[in-house]
Amino acid sequence: MDTVKKTLLFFCLLLILISFFGWNNTIELRAEEPRRAIVSVEMVLSGNYIVPKINGWNYYNKPPMFNWIMVLFFKLFDSFDEWVVRFPSLLAFLATAILNFFIVKQFLKKDEALLSSLFFLTSAELLFYGTVNAGEIDLFFSFLVYIQVMAIFWFFEKKQFGKLFLISYLFAAFGTLTKGPPSIAFQGLTLLPWLVINKEWKWLLSWKHVLGIFAYVMVVGGYFYWYSLDNDPLPFIVRLFKEASQRTGLEHDFFNTLKGLANFPFLLLKVMAPWSILIVLSFRKGVFDEIRSSPLLLFCVVFILFNIPLYWITPDHKSRYLYMFYPFFFIILSFLFLNANTVLQKWKSYIFKVFFGVMILGTFVFIAPPFIPQTAGLPYIGLKCVALILLGLTMIYAFLKYVDYKIYLFILFIFLMRIGFNFTYLSVLPIESDQLVYHNHAKDILKITEDEPVHWYGIPYTYLKPTGSSGLFEFENVKITTAGLLAYQIPYYITKENYHILEFSPYFEPNQFYLARADELKIQGKQVKVLYSYQDKWISREIVLFKTDAEGK
Numbered sequence: 001m002d003t004v005k006k007t008l009l010f011f012c013l014l015l016i017l018i019s020f021f022g023w024n025n026t027i028e029l030r031a032e033e034p035r036r037a038i039v040s041v042e043m044v045l046s047g048n049y050i051v052p053k054i055n056g057w058n059y060y061n062k063p064p065m066f067n068w069i070m071v072l073f074f075k076l077f078d079s080f081d082e083w084v085v086r087f088p089s090l091l092a093f094l095a096t097a098i099l100n101f102f103i104v105k106q107f108l109k110k111d112e113a114l115l116s117s118l119f120f121l122t123s124a125e126l127l128f129y130g131t132v133n134a135g136e137i138d139l140f141f142s143f144l145v146y147i148q149v150m151a152i153f154w155f156f157e158k159k160q161f162g163k164l165f166l167i168s169y170l171f172a173a174f175g176t177l178t179k180g181p182p183s184i185a186f187q188g189l190t191l192l193p194w195l196v197i198n199k200e201w202k203w204l205l206s207w208k209h210v211l212g213i214f215a216y217v218m219v220v221g222g223y224f225y226w227y228s229l230d231n232d233p234l235p236f237i238v239r240l241f242k243e244a245s246q247r248t249g250l251e252h253d254f255f256n257t258l259k260g261l262a263n264f265p266f267l268l269l270k271v272m273a274p275w276s277i278l279i280v281l282s283f284r285k286g287v288f289d290e291i292r293s294s295p296l297l298l299f300c301v302v303f304i305l306f307n308i309p310l311y312w313i314t315p316d317h318k319s320r321y322l323y324m325f326y327p328f329f330f331i332i333l334s335f336l337f338l339n340a341n342t343v344l345q346k347w348k349s350y351i352f353k354v355f356f357g358v359m360i361l362g363t364f365v366f367i368a369p370p371f372i373p374q375t376a377g378l379p380y381i382g383l384k385c386v387a388l389i390l391l392g393l394t395m396i397y398a399f400l401k402y403v404d405y406k407i408y409l410f411i412l413f414i415f416l417m418r419i420g421f422n423f424t425y426l427s428v429l430p431i432e433s434d435q436l437v438y439h440n441h442a443k444d445i446l447k448i449t450e451d452e453p454v455h456w457y458g459i460p461y462t463y464l465k466p467t468g469s470s471g472l473f474e475f476e477n478v479k480i481t482t483a484g485l486l487a488y489q490i491p492y493y494i495t496k497e498n499y500h501i502l503e504f505s506p507y508f509e510p511n512q513f514y515l516a517r518a519d520e521l522k523i524q525g526k527q528v529k530v531l532y533s534y535q536d537k538w539i540s541r542e543i544v545l546f547k548t549d550a551e552g553k
Helices: 003-021 033-046 065-077 082-104 110-122 124-130 138-157 161-179 182-197 201-205 207-228 233-245 254-271 275-282 287-293 295-307 319-338 342-367 381-401 403-432 438-449 489-498 518-523
Strands: 454-457 468-470 473-475 513-517 532-536 541-547
Touching: 003 082, 003 110, 003 403, 033 065, 033 082, 033 489, 065 082, 065 138, 065 161, 082 110, 082 138, 082 319, 110 124, 110 319, 110 403, 124 138, 124 254, 124 319, 124 403, 138 161, 138 182, 138 295, 138 319, 161 182, 161 207, 182 201, 182 295, 201 207, 207 233, 254 275, 254 319, 275 319, 275 342, 287 295, 287 319, 295 319, 342 381, 342 403, 381 403, 438 489, 438 513, 438 532, 438 541, 454 489, 513 518, 518 541
Parallel strands: 454 513
Antiparallel strands: 468 473, 513 541, 532 541
16 A cells, blocks of 8 residues: 555544544434433443333333443443444444455455445435434444354355354344444345355254254343243234334335335445445446356345335335445445456546535535624634635645545545534534424423433323234234333433432322323323423423422422
8 A cells, every 4th residue: 555545544444533533512312312221321321231111111112232332332431422422333333344455455456345334434414314313222233243244254255154044143133232234134144045055055054053942042042031031922022013103114004115216226225325426337338247247246235125125115114224324335336446457437527526516615615604693603613614625625626636545635624624624513502493492491491400300290101002003013912001101301311410210100199200291280280389391392391390299299
């Protein structure tokens, strides 16, 4: 590797570390982050690591593997802070890229391996959403799926079928304990077609395959055995299958499913931008023969074709559900980019013109923040924007001068955009967003309650009727009841500060602080002295704080 490329990669690495880890405490937890965090916090405080709980009541939507990892980092850093919540997924994200590089370079060129990992790190969805909301489960889950799936390919190529089955099934088990049934589908829909295509299906009947299944059953079954010692595991299992089936077309009407089918390709193009533009390089004669000639490229195609339909047929499209497919798409796109034939060189020149236009627009967009009211008051915003513009212009100059390094300079520029995003959007979001208000509400509540416990009063929430269904399956006499719904930021920020689990109760106890929905108190005819109130935007209800008297009223 020459000196220029090494220099560019060094600066890429530097910007990766700064942009990903430098702003992790800037915004409060949002989206699914506080839900993952509060389960983990309650595990630490209760000492119960087997049964996931929220507000002291059983939580059924996700198994606890991700929470165990988060707990490990809580204890390692002795902190429940936001940056610790987000740290495990960011490490998993970087580990996916690093592992991808070392695997791909064994089967393709080193530059193809490097670019596929850099494409993964700089896809717009991951760079500007996934790594910002890193407290969510999906980056970590995708890391487990990557290892599970790549173990099938890696050990198949080495003809080490014992390791193939053992390791892939172990990581399928870890994935199941992270997000439920999807890992089972990934295992079957990858392993079966790959062995059949390569005429090695007989290994499915081997004792080594049985050993892999046994390892899966021992890990997953072992967990549910421990769970069953104090709790009925059936509601948990039913809810996990319900969560999985809701992501498919099994529980949606035909029209919405058809609409989802039509929208899905456009979603893929959007979430893999800017690298989705490289798909045009596949429109050439002989490209499929080239892919078939490479075991790794063929495997990527097989994995995508057999697994992505499960996500394609659902109208409930969320881009974070697709993270596990990104590395496999980018392996193919990096190959197409570096192996474009003479005919497609003209298309590559058009692509670079698009990239050049993005660099121009991206650079001069930083003229605006010092003059926009929302961002004008940020510390040293003018100086920061001038520095970003100068760095952008430097990269544009290098992009035009060093023709052989255009793709690496554009990648470096994307990381610069993430730094600018942190300086502007992320820095102003806590001030301007009407959604990021829960941390302040928690602070106000804690000023009143000080170190005393706070409870959550209300009507328990029931997920399923006594006769429940999950896609094609029916479950008789299953009733799943959890704590009443409350934006999870509130229990996270209160518990984080006072170290008391914000327990849910349908009853009052004497001399205790309670949060409750104002409408439920009114319906029940309960008169309370309101000490504080706020609007919970997640459930669209007013929440009030009060304290019961010595008689529990």
